[in-house]
Amino acid sequence: MSLVTPVRVRFAPSPTGFLHVGGARTALFNWLWARHTGGTFVLRIEDTDAERSTDEMIREILDGLEWLGIDWDEGPYFQSERGERHREAAGRLVEEGNAYPCFCTVEELAAEREAAIARKESYVYSGRCRGIAPFEAAERRASGDPCTIRFAVPAGETAWDDVVHGPTSFENRTIGDFIVVRSDGAPIYNLAVTVDDLDMRISHVVRGDDHISNTPKQILIYHALGVEPPVFAHVPLILGPDKSKLSKRHGAVAVTAYREQGYLADAFVNFLALLGWSPGDDREVMTRGELVEAFTLDRITGKSAVFDVEKLEWLNGQHLTQLSGADVAEVARPWFVRAGIVGLEELEERADWFEDLMGLVKTRSRTLHDLVEQGRPFFPGPVEYHPDAIEKFWKDPAAADQALAVAEEYAAAEDHWGALEAMETRLRSVAEGRGVPAGKVMQSMRVALTGQRVSPGIFETMVAMGPDVVGERLSAARTWLARRSAG
């Protein structure tokens, strides 16, 4: 990799769809490389397909990038505004004999194709319009004869040293004279991309594997334009669980769907980075800074990777656990508000309490949804007893009630809220005095207080709820149990 030329990379999505997982990873790799090298990350919107491109999709893409924390240094540039440059380049290609007008009609081309198929050969354009003399071509164009502009592919081979795949080459005869400008004057993708990358002084083109077959054409254009092509790195695709290209069939298409599902941007970025890349040591849970520091293009794998949601969940849990209570509170706050559990003002008033609460529930949660469900019972209001919890700890209502009677007696007498060890010692002695196993008391309390079978330690739970709520919930639980045995 050249140390002389500054690193300039780009992400060039076409706004015909959302920012999907594959696109996000391509963007991420470019971004990581730019940040790692102190280079420049350019954003370019390839909106030349006017019919399918929408402003809505542009907003969606920018929204997705923003969520992931992928910021750009230049742009967004819009390819649609660069038609003039594309046509200039095409003109130069024609002038210098590297491209020529082709007057073949759709029918003629179809005939050529069918003939090739009949001969069991692969179809490439015959190149017969190449023979038309320039003056004749000019005359026909002037008279309004419709034509496309085709690139005159030379004989030989086009090769490059792909950072990911190593030496890669295509025989030029398999490429065929390809169209660079349509008959309506619109520049074709390969021309537009090449001219844009050239004008934007892109040093490394990092993009999906699906562009490999476009690369020789682009290299040919670079050479015809008299410049050295950039470095290419073709990143393998991301596959669904069935190993086909990841698509809507496999669930979420837009990366922002993962935001809604309760994943942390940092965890998602970490996960994406590990899909097709590894730091070379055994690290897996990595911060954004660590990723930037460790990222190099030559460590990208050549093999496509399956998107594994379970690993994403685990990673998210890891990131959640590593965050401080305050940081978790920061991201979790809107989730609690949106769930209708509590108002934002109240959360801000009880900021310290909420941070402590998040500290308690974060290790038990993998997503922000889990966090909400874990945190819900800590807010005032009636508790719903979860069937699983009843089944597991209140199977015998009489025994549960007996345990709760002990719990009530203990809680009423407890005056050292906050001293966890002392609280436990006391509960154990009260329970022992009543001949009820302490574990039984704690488990029954868990259901009474949270309605769930999973919660933080019972004493931490009590402290977080406070004596009043605990008292209320214990008696409510006994009433409920009594009614249940009666009915």
Add this chain to the structure above:
RNA sequence: GGCCCCAUCGUCUAGUGGCCUAGGACGUAGCCCUCUCAAGGCUAAAACACGGGUUCGAAUCCCGUUGGGGCCA
């Protein structure tokens, strides 16, 4: 169909000729911890697609086969 890419546990990967009786992670199973569940710790099952070469030696290099994927048609 043509061209191109790829091939290590179910999944993500380490591995660039000897350090590999193939390492880590997710997931799975078990154990420890324990008031529940996580987290944490320990353990187990689990892979070099196949066939030929090259080499004293191959997961690593070459060829072929098979399989998967992409692009074009």
